[in-house]
Every structure is written in structure tokens, then in C-alpha cells.
Amino acid sequence: MNEMTKTNTAEIFKDGDMVEMSYAEAIRDALDIALTNDERVILMGEDIGVYGGAFQVTGDLVHKHGEDRVIDTPISELGGAGVAVGAAATGLRPIFEFQFSDFAMLAMEQICNQAAKMRYMLGGNVSVPVVMRFPAGSGTGAAAQHSQSLEAWLAHVPGLKVIQPATPYDAKGMLLAALEDPDPVMIFEHKILYKSKGMVPKGHYTVPIGKAEIRREGTDVTIVATSIMVHKSLDAAKQLEEVGISAEVIDLKTIRPIDRETVLASVRKTSRLVCVYEAVKTLGIGAEISAMVAESDAFDYLDAPILRLGGADTPIPYNPDLEKAAVPQIDDIVVGVTQLVKGER
Amino acid sequence: MNEMTKTNTAEIFKDGDMVEMSYAEAIRDALDIALTNDERVILMGEDIGVYGGAFQVTGDLVHKHGEDRVIDTPISELGGAGVAVGAAATGLRPIFEFQFSDFAMLAMEQICNQAAKMRYMLGGNVSVPVVMRFPAGSGTGAAAQHSQSLEAWLAHVPGLKVIQPATPYDAKGMLLAALEDPDPVMIFEHKILYKSKGMVPKGHYTVPIGKAEIRREGTDVTIVATSIMVHKSLDAAKQLEEVGISAEVIDLKTIRPIDRETVLASVRKTSRLVCVYEAVKTLGIGAEISAMVAESDAFDYLDAPILRLGGADTPIPYNPDLEKAAVPQIDDIVVGVTQLVKGER
Amino acid sequence: MTKEKKANVPFAISNYSPEQLREALRKMILIRRFEEGAEDCYTRGLIHGTMHLSIGQEASAVGSCMALKPDDQITSTHRGHGHCVAKGAEASRMFAEFFGKETGYCKGRGGSMHIADVEMGNLGANGIVAGGIPIAVGAALTSKRLKLGKVVLCFFGDGANNEGAFHESLNMASIWNLPVVFICENNKYGMSTSIERSTAVKNISDRASAYSMPGVTVDGNDLSAISEAVTIAVERARAGDGPSLVESLTYRWRGHSKSDRNKYRTKEEISDWMDKDPILRLSAVLQEHSIITAKEIEAIETSVDKEIADAIKFAQESPSPSMNDVTRDVYTELTS
């Protein structure tokens, strides 16, 4: 894991206010702060209590805040999510954890027909400030039903906000921002990031939803990446630098609503665009980024086709080598960007 | 409704073999043929028996084929779809009707975790030849939970095939092709099309899945449209012709897998691309078409940004005027294309 | 409220004041006329979309909501006009909604299937069968967590009881002992499919035992019977003793929606049930107990007719939404 968060946050927080923690710990810290500061906050999910969550995100919070606040649900994703939606509409601030984002398929109705639309359908007379967390992505050897990246589904749905923090710093700050948001916020967390470390401010702070961040400046090509692909892209950018290619890397952070201006400004500067994401390439978030740029004024600045590096057209395979082959790796980014810059694509 | 199907099919079938029928009747005809020819075929869905289906697609088929073949399910979308998946994996050929595509949200798990992945996860040892039908789209005043166009969700999922027939001819022929397909085929039918008429061959024929069709040739701009937007685009193309703009209109028909070559060839010819679809613009199928072209060699032929005309970023409103304002109309296409061709976009 | 029951005196008569009982009858008549007015507007092409009328089910809606305090909440269904009126909504703003106007309860964005009156505690009809059930449980969780003392009434149909959401929600409500009452309005059909063909138990209330909660089946066309059953369940919930399932047997006189051709049931069945008209039944009981006179009932009818006519007029004359506002309220506008 690269060290970007340090540079990033150093501007805002003095070193003494920061502490190194993992992505999972940063989320737990945010949850702890939220539970402590606001009695309306509750956590719901499967095995988030004494077990501490399948990925140990909630950890020992149940011991501190009690079973009434950190609620183990039965294995009932549709009903559980719906209870969170109903609770949010009536005054609580539930944070619902899907054990794996794949299981959220069972709850699409409550997320997309109810939570996303309730405010609109009711003429603005209600808010649904529910936060949902989706551990996503491949790399754990858990095969096709435990490795998906389905964030594009939710980003297709008006009424939702959808974020993909890539660092411990953002994981904490964006979760705290989500809790202050009056509308439903969906957080996709890549499982492989849970153990990644970074410097995180102590106490309460927020990182705005809807703002992308330039993680690395460059002049030859813009790489727009999400979640774990931000890290892979930064690693690729280092290698590309060695062969004289200067890549700008944008961490999109929020995929609904997209920070259009940050992306377009970068493309106007570099004239080349590569979108990198783990989800299935077809209709993944890179499709939207590409289309957004291709229909904007930035189109006129483009010196090359827009390259997308996304997941292969397959369920995630079990075999570890196939599993890697199914999603973009650092090498793929290096090769793809190099070809693009050299006009070979 | 324009008359494209007549010209289209006249080449293949002699007039005497053809009969005029509505889109709904054409589907019913296909279902009838399938039930008659193959004892493995069953229909499943809510109120598809004596009621004849919410949109009268199955009509009186239950009287002809019996309650054992035309099965009214309880209101249990997840379980019902799952039963169809299990039946398909073991030897039946179920055709499952969701009463409205919106309710398929309840069944995403069985569609996307099971049907789509079963063959792959089991190393190719099983086929899941299930056909599912999704009445979709707005225009009926049924508001946010009964008017969605969610086809992009399914087109994001490897293992599924997803089609959107726009004419009675294709509705019948592609359904019969879907039944011959060994893999799960998802059919999105726009509710407003059910009553539209066209010439349809008698008896059995198939229209291939995966092939787009040029509905109208043109030289200035390529319009790639799906479902009901094919008709709106053809109407717009007529108006555009009057102001001297020659639009080529492609009926995409299949959105997974996309007929890449037909689209790219057209764009190479016209140098301009407009994607028209009813689903929410963000991450709708137009995003994929745009991105596919922007990353292809056809990019070099583009003389203008790629325009997408899709649904507004909102749940479908109830008020009829708002409802129209929420999805592309003929005028929007005329204006959008004109601006694009004139370089105003 | 006490649950006294004098011999041969119906629960409602002994437990509600004459004013309350007359108001209940008025609400039932209002629902009936409301639905007839809506049907008429629909037939005349003034209202678009679809609608699901609750004519014949008035006692179920009113009797259930009688058991509530004003602060209590309900979730409703696609067949939700009656629930909305019963919980205190104004006919004028409901009609304005059907006419797609800014003065409608949902500002013309929701229509019949999403009619709601959040201020009066109606969290909304729902276009998704069983979609409101988990939401009701969530509202009950809020009430318990924040000690609001509210009880939530969750309406759904017989068809909804075969949805997974029903099962998951009743289970959670039970294990967490939440203040919610599940009211299954069993009108014998989910659209065209009879409970015999769709549901593997005879009485839906029999399913209560699968969630260790009380289950009872009552005559939903008898205002007193339904209000008694729901009162017991509401008191239980308010006392912290958890949820109950009440099955209210009733019948819809009209087709499922406006496109129904009634091919799945007989004329005889319909007319048998029309003979059990809940309004006539309550009228008779109230007259029997000298709580109201025939003339007073006539007066109610006249005033309700006027209320409906005024409501439709209000709706027609109300302003339509501006087309610029198509995406308003998708998200909360942040005024910072």
C-alpha cells in the first residue's frame, strides 16, 4: 500500500492529531464516535455483535454500546435493510452492514424501491438518512457469490448517494459525512483494503461526499480510479514515471453524484483518459466516466480513445490465478496506459 | 407507431405468411407455439392464468394448455424466480413473467447470483435455460415503483443475455430464439409497446440474439436506440430529414452481448453518435455504447462529442406531464441531434 | 381504554363514546364516497394511472385505526385510500394528489399508490406488495429505541403474506418484541389468485405461531369485531409485550384495479359479500343502540357528498407542478 494519505492529510491536520490505523479500524472509530455522540445512531447487521463482524469492522463495539445499539440481525437481508429504512424514516440513524455486498441483491427492493424513492414519492415530506455498508470485491478466494463489485447498480439509481473510500482517512471521514447526510448513502468498502493502513485524524471530521481527489498530478494521461484500483493505479503510475509517462491519478471517491469538474479539468489538461475499476467492465462505473467525458467539451481535448480497464466478463472464479486474471492488475494498467500514450490503442 | 417492421420482414417472408398482430399478441403466439411444441416449456408468473396477465400477454393460454403448464405463482418473486431457475437447471424450460420489472428487484439474488453464475461456478456441468420476461418502462401513470427501466443492471452481469425487442416481429422471434438458447435470457418489454401493431410471420421462426438492426439508413449521424426509443428515434429521424439531416437509426435489440460491429461500422460511416434510451441516463445502456465507441478505432472517426439522451435523474413521477418530462421525447431527440450535427454541443 | 364487554353489547358500543361511534360511521361513509368519487373521476378520464379501490373494506380500515392514538403510525398498501382517510387525511389533498397537483399530499409525485400523510402518522401506501411491512417494523424499532410510546399498525393483504418480507419482518418484530400490529386484510384474493391457490394455510392468522405471537381472525366487516381485536393487540404492543397478527376477513366489491375483468370470481360471490356491507351493518347497530338516527345518517351522507365534491373541485383548481421541478426532492436540498 502506498503512502498517499499522509501527504494528503498533512495539510489539514497536524501530525500530533493523527494516528495510524487500518481501514477497518478507521471505520470502527467512526462508528464509535457516531454511537457516542448521537443516541439515534444504531448499527444493524449479521454477526456484528459479539462476533465483531465478518471482517472485524464492528469489533468490540457491542461491549461498549450494548446489544440495543449494535444489533445482530437474523439472516434476513431484505427485512433487515427494510427495518433500517423504516427506522431511518422515523427518526433513527441506522447504519446497516451487509455481510458481503453480494447479499445486498436480496435487499435491492428496500434499497432501490423504498429508501431511494421514498422522499420523492412522498413529495419531500420525509427523509431517509440511512447508511448502508457493502464489503465488496474479489481477492479473498471466496468465489463468484462473495466477490462482486455491484456499486454500479446503485449508482444507476436516483435518490441514492454511493461512495467508495479508498483510504482509512476517507473511510472514516466519509462515513461521518454520510451520517450527517439527510439522504441514503451507500458505502462500498473493498475487503482487501480493510487491513491497509494510513494516518487518520483523531476525533470527528468529515470528508465531503461528491468530491474527487487528485492523488497524484501528471500531464500525459488521466487515470480515474475507484477504491482498490486507486492504489493499483498509483503503483502503476510510479512504474510509468520510470518510462517517462506522467500519469495523473484521480480517486473518484463518490460515484453518485460524480465530481464532473475534477475529471473534466484533468482530461482537458492531459488529453488522455483511462478508467480503472474492478467491477465487470461492461456497464461498470468506467462506462459512465467515459461517456460523461465523451459528451462534454473535454471531448475536443482528447488525443486518444478512452481506455477502460475493468473486470473480465465472468463471474469471479475460485482458482486464485484465475481470480487475479479476472480483474485489472498493476501490470495491466502499466501496459494499457503505455499503449494508449504511444498511440498503440 | 411507424411501419418499419413491414419493410424489414418483407424480404424474408412472403406477405401471405404474415399477419398483423400486436406486440402482446406476438408474444402470446410465441408462448403458444412453445407450449405446443415442447412439453418441457412451462409458464410461471403472477396472475398469468385466468386473469391473462397484468398486461394480457398470456391471455387465454391457460385454457388451452392447462394450469399445470401456465402456473399462477403466489406473490413470491424471489422464490418464484428461484423455482424457475431450479426447474431450468433440471430439465424444464420455464418462462417466468415478472408482473412489472420493478418487482424483479426482489429476485435479483436468484437471477444474478444463481441463474447467471450456476454454469460457471459448476465448471460447465449444468445449463440454466430459463427465460424471464420484464414488463418495463414509464408512460402508464403508475409512478416510481411501477415504471422503471432496469435492464442495465442485468446487462452488467456476465452469464445473462439481455434483449429488448422493439417490434411484434422481434418480440416473437427473439422469444423463440431465447427458448432455444441454453443460457438464461432476460427479455425487457416496454409496456407501452404491448398494443403496438406490426406484421408477424405465422408459425415458428427465430430472430437472433446478439444482432442489432439498422432500421433506417443515414449518413450524418448514428442514433443507437433501444426498445420504445427506436420508434421515437425513427419519428425524430423523419423530422430531421425535413431539415436536411440524414440520421441512421440502429435498433440495438440485444444489450448483452452488444452487437459491436454494427454500431462501430455505422459510426465510422456517419462520424456522429447519439444514444437514446429510456432508463436513467447515468449508467444506462447508452453509457456502455458511448464508452464502447470511445475506446474503439471508431473514436478516430468521431466529429463530435457522443450525445446521450436518457432518463432524468429522478424516480418516475406520477403527474403525467412530469412523467413525460422525465424521459426522452421525440422533440428532445430532434433538438439534441440537430445541435450535435450543427456543432452546438 | 377498558375492555369491558357487557352481555350482547358489542365491544365498540361499550368502549367508545357516541361521538366516536358516529365519527367512525362518518369516516366509513366518507371512504365509500371518496372511492366512488375517485372511480368516477377515473372513468371520466380526469385521473390517470391506475387505482385500487377499497369499497367494501371500510370497517377494516376505520375499526383498526380507531384503536390508535393520534401519534401512532400506520403503513399502508396499494389499496390505501381507506387507511389514509381512517388515519385522518383530508379528502381534498388526497384528490389533489390523484389529480397530480402541487397541493396533493405528495405534491403530485406519488399518486394513488403512494398516498401518504406523514403528519397524521400515515407513512405511506406502497406500490410493492409487502414493501411496507419491514418499514413498519423499522418505525416500531424507532418507537422502542427512542421511547416514543408509539404503536405502529402495519396493513397488508392476503397476497402479501406469501412474500419473504412478511416472514422476515414478523420474525424480527417478535424476537425484538416491538410495538407493531400486523393487520392482514384478507379479501380472499391477491389480484386474481385466491388464497386457496396461493397460500398453504387455511387462516393466515395460523402463521402467527411461526413467530410466537398471538394470531386472531376476525370479521373485518364488523367494525366492532375488528376494533376489538386491534385494540387488544395495540394495548399489548403499548405495554411492551410485542407484536400480534390480526387477520381481518373482508372483501373488495370492485375489481383488483381498473383493468380487472373479474374472471376469477363469480357474480354470486360478489353479491353475497355486498350483502355484508360494513356500512349498513354499523348503521344498523348504531341505530339499534340509539346512538344515531336514520335522519342523522342522511345528514352525514349529505355532508360527505359535499365534502367529496368540494375536494374534487379543490383538486381540479389546484396548481400543477412546474416542469422545471421534475428532479426536486430526489435529494434533500441542503440549505447551508
Add this chain to the structure above:
Amino acid sequence: MTKEKKANVPFAISNYSPEQLREALRKMILIRRFEEGAEDCYTRGLIHGTMHLSIGQEASAVGSCMALKPDDQITSTHRGHGHCVAKGAEASRMFAEFFGKETGYCKGRGGSMHIADVEMGNLGANGIVAGGIPIAVGAALTSKRLKLGKVVLCFFGDGANNEGAFHESLNMASIWNLPVVFICENNKYGMSTSIERSTAVKNISDRASAYSMPGVTVDGNDLSAISEAVTIAVERARAGDGPSLVESLTYRWRGHSKSDRNKYRTKEEISDWMDKDPILRLSAVLQEHSIITAKEIEAIETSVDKEIADAIKFAQESPSPSMNDVTRDVYTELTS
């Protein structure tokens, strides 16, 4: 099969031949050693991903599948190794699957959570809790429609019984009278959540009445008890009398998956259940009835040990998939 029961003679003893009973014991030992071998390979880093071991639940898998004919089918769960072996799969191809090899049952694409042996009638484990339940009902529908005479056994856990899919599936199986047997392997926990904290009934079999089907709870660590209950249910299904729900009480000795730290249960509870070892119990019964000797059991153990060792060797030496084949079998290749 007849359901004779001599006084004090367990069902299995009187209804199965000595060969069948010895084979049952052999399969249970095979499952135990299989799981231990898998655990060992996992611990040594030879197998990646996660796995859910069924040590302690061997009688439930074997006793249930004993009631089946070879043509009958099963659907299984994430904790599916035992079911797979019980239905006749080879250890070698199962290990090859865990090692991600082309010789594996799923050609290395599925792994532990999707282990299947379609030829032997195992339609597959499932990564989705309750995901296999509707699929089993669908398979039973096929059997009924095409008059195949097959019965489908549907395994799932106690945790799965709170999923909507459970409710919807049992309801449909009942109204359509399908030849399916639902076997809930109640090992007291869904991951860390005890049935007391997750499930609003005492016995999961009590939920059968909500679907008007027979429901029974049996000691799932007693091969005879489980095989008897499932036999009755299978015969009922095969006779066209519809589905049943069998609750098999058992216990997993290991953690839920490899990352479990067992914080939700006590050491005492675990050791109490280890005292009810289903293999020791069956061994004792068979010896008591002179169906097998201690020496013969030892011989089985030795041969099973070799079978597992050979299987692991086969798996290790098998070829890996080619990276070019990453999208193979996403769709059926059409050879035209």
C-alpha cells in the same frame, strides 16, 4: 423400503442391510477424515479462500442421503462437503476442486462453497444462505412435471430459516404438492447468532404448520433417527403426498469458518456436543448388533486415511486451469 420397527431395535438396523450400514459408517468416517484433511491443507496454506467444515454433523448428511435412490437429487449449502460425500462424490475430485484444479468437480471455478456433483444428483452447495431452497423446489417441479419419480432433498441451516426464500419456497412446495423434503440442519447457530436470538420459534419444525406440511425434530447425531425421519418424508414425497420439513439437531465442532474465534459459545458446550459424536454412536450401535467389529472399523479407518491421502495427492498433481480460459463456461459454447 418398509418401515418395520422391532422393539428396541433402531430403525436403521431393521431397515438396512449390514452392507448398507457398514457403508454408512464408512461414509461418516470418510467425511470426518475428509474435513480434517481439508482443514490441514487449509492451515498449511495449500488451499485458499474459506471453508465451512461439517465435523460433528456426519450422521445428518449420511442418514438423510441414505433415504434416497441414486437418481434422487439434493441441494446443499456452504457447509456442503458432507452432503457431497454422502451423495456419492469422490474425495479426489473434491480435493482437486479445493486446489483449484481442472480435475475438480467444478474445474476449479467453484471451490468449497460451490462443490457439486451433478451426475450423482448433487445440484450444488450454495454461497447464499437459503439460495438453494427455491432451486430444490424447482427441481421437484421438474420431477413432477416430467414424471421422473425423483425426490429432492433440500439441506439448509437453522440460520437459513429466517430468510424470505425459506418462506416462499415452502409455501409453493406445499400448494403444488411437490416431491421435496426440507432438511434443516439445526446446529444452534447461524455463524455467531444463536437460534434463540434470531428465531422466533423454539423448534424450527414448528414452522411446518405455517405451510400445512408435516414437521418433525429429530436427533441429527443419531444416524438411525435421522434416516428414519427422512425415509418417512421421502416416501411421502414419492407417493405424491407433498413436502415435509425435518429438523435435524446437530452441532458443528469447528468454528463457523476458518476465521471464527468462537466467542459466542462456551468450551463446555462444544465438549458436551463432542461427547455426542455421531460416529462413535453409530460404531457402538453397529457393534452392539454385531454388524461390525472393532477391527473392521479400524480397517475402514485405515482405508479411508489412504483414500484421503491419495485424493490430496491426486489434487496436488492435477493440472491447473489455463489463464486463457478465464471466461470459459460463462456461456454455453455453441457448437454449430
